[in-house]
Amino acid sequence: VQLVESGGGMVQTGGSLRLSCAASGFAFSSKDMSWVRQTRTKAPEWVAGIDAAGDNEYYADSVKGRFTISRDNADSMLYLQMDNLQSEDTGQYYCAPGGSYVEVAESYENGYWGRGTQVTVSS
Numbered sequence: 001v002q003l004v005e006s007g008g009g010m011v012q013t014g015g016s017l018r019l020s021c022a023a024s025g026f027a028f029s030s031k032d033m034s035w036v037r038q039t040r041t042k043a044p045e046w047v048a049g050i051d052a053a054g055d056n057e058y059y060a061d062s063v064k065g066r067f068t069i070s071r072d073n074a075d076s077m078l079y080l081q082m083d084n085l086q087s088e089d090t091g092q093y094y095c096a097p098g099g100s101y102v103e104v105a106e107s108y109e110n111g112y113w114g115r116g117t118q119v120t121v122s123s
Contacts (some may be wrong), residue, residue, distance in 0.1 A: 001025045001112045003095050008117030016083050019079040019117060021095030029073035036082045037091040037119075046101040047093070048080060058099070062088070080108030085121045092116040
């Protein structure tokens with residue numbers, strides 16, 4: 001399993017970023033996927049999930065209405081469009097196999113997470 005995240009950066013409050021995750025080494029199109037974020041002072045936070053077909057999306061209350069998860073199974077890519085970014089969105093963002101916090105925690109224990117991409121929102 002290999003997951004490579006990209007698209008992070010520094011942005012001002014209210015700005016937007018689009019994160020990408022290139023997946024390989026597993027049957028991406030058959031796997032629910034999620035985005036998770038972590039800061040140095042908080043436990044990892046599940047942000048958004050999408051089912052294998054891309055038909056259903058799920059969001060944490062903290063990002064609902066601002067973030068959009070999507071996927072391209074033909075290219076084994078996962079995306080996270082982040083709009084109206086706030087300072088509390090700052091963190092390292094990871095894509096992970098699994099559609100729920102429990103499943104992504106298991107994928108972490110199995111060593112399936114990538115290195116992540118840093119998002120910094122400044123006021």
